[in-house]
Amino acid sequence: MNDPQELISAHLDGSLTEEEHATLNAWLAADPANVKEFTGALMFDQEVRAAAHAQAERQAAETFSSGSTPVLRMSRHWLEWRPLVAGLVIGLGSATVVWAVTTQGGFPSWQGMRLWLANAGFEEAQDLPQVHLVPEAGQWSGITTEIVEGGPPRPLTLEGGRMMKLGPAPMGKGYFANLIVDLEAQRPPHEGPLALQISAAYHASVPDQDEHYSLYGATFAEGAAGVASHWTDMRQELQDHALTSVHRAAFPTAEQPGWHHVVVTLEVPASARSLIISLGSNTPGPAEGRTDHYMDDVRAVWIQPAMPATLNTP
């Protein structure tokens, strides 16, 4: 590797070999302009780090903004020493220097970490496979589901520019949007019990028609392909194969138009290899009265099972 850009990139990722480091050093020594370019890259890398931490903090705060207890806390590796001056206390008069060390507050750093969900805000326009479940993780699917732009004649999205549209479906059929998540790659480094707090937003567009929205989560010992094979026409067979599962439905009333959240807490056994998140909606009654439904902003956050849920179904 001799390309300076590749060397800089490798330096930023901490993967430079000694030989490559020597090559980078020689390139830097050859021209002050190279030093300027390299310093700019180093500096911007630190800015991205700070921005990533700020964003993660903000997301955690938004997710739990309606919670009453400080259950979840993000990792503060970066933030703990950014304002380090606050910990530098000079004993005026005695001229001694005392360092106050920021602590982690007793919460494991993985608590509050968001599980990565593919296209969780539906901001990437995709053609969704029109099957109940695709046999691979990280792909939304569902009969009569699609990702659509928000705005008239549809509702405005809760966040971003797109959202999930469910239905309309034939009478007697529910509307579902489903996602398999590979848990193995994202399990926190924690040997004790784990849980996920999963939430999704729904738009109560016609609350006088007895519409309802649901959020279903389940863990499985099988990988994605095995799980997908268990979905028949309804969720029952899937339910029978789940290690743990949870389901909650929200029935908005006429006094509750607009966006709301439905939230579940799902225990995640050590043997769980995959997770299904299923969004559902329905409007009972004849086919001609059935309407479109919209859901958005799906999130899953690691928590300790003993922790009380901080959000409630509206």
Place this chain on the structure above:
Amino acid sequence: MLSEKDQERFMRLWTDAQPAVGNYVHALVRDHAAAKDVLQETALVVFRKFGEYDGERPFVAWALGMAKFQVMGWHRDHGRSRLVFDEAVMDGITAQWAELAPEVSDREAALQACMEKLTVRARQMVRWRYFEDQTAEEIGTRLQTPGPTVRVTLQRIREQLRSCVKRATQMQGTPA
């Protein structure tokens, strides 16, 4: 021993300089725990030598000069001398850092806005790399993608963000 007035003056100057010095140390040490220790050592040295500080010089540049020796010393003490740059190169980086540091705060809001424009996948990769401190190989395992491919993707994301910030700050009349 510094007078009470000088100690207060030190605190004011260090408060302003510490983010730039902290970023500099972290960028060149690239190990969170070690960088924290090096920064603390730097602060102590800067405090002890504050009596030698020439008030006519920019304090950030002077403090970065102290940090440079701490960073080089850390690499030397931990058997990483082959991974530290030559002193002349370090001098150049340190001088550039002092020159460019004032622009960082001007770019902060633009960078936040640009990160919101990334795809969900790119945002998640940024989070894994920069918030969770995962290596390209670890991210690759999660995405079932080779580490080198992840490195290239991260580099593209950085370039995308940098271009975005440059456009945004140029529109606002701020150097990027």
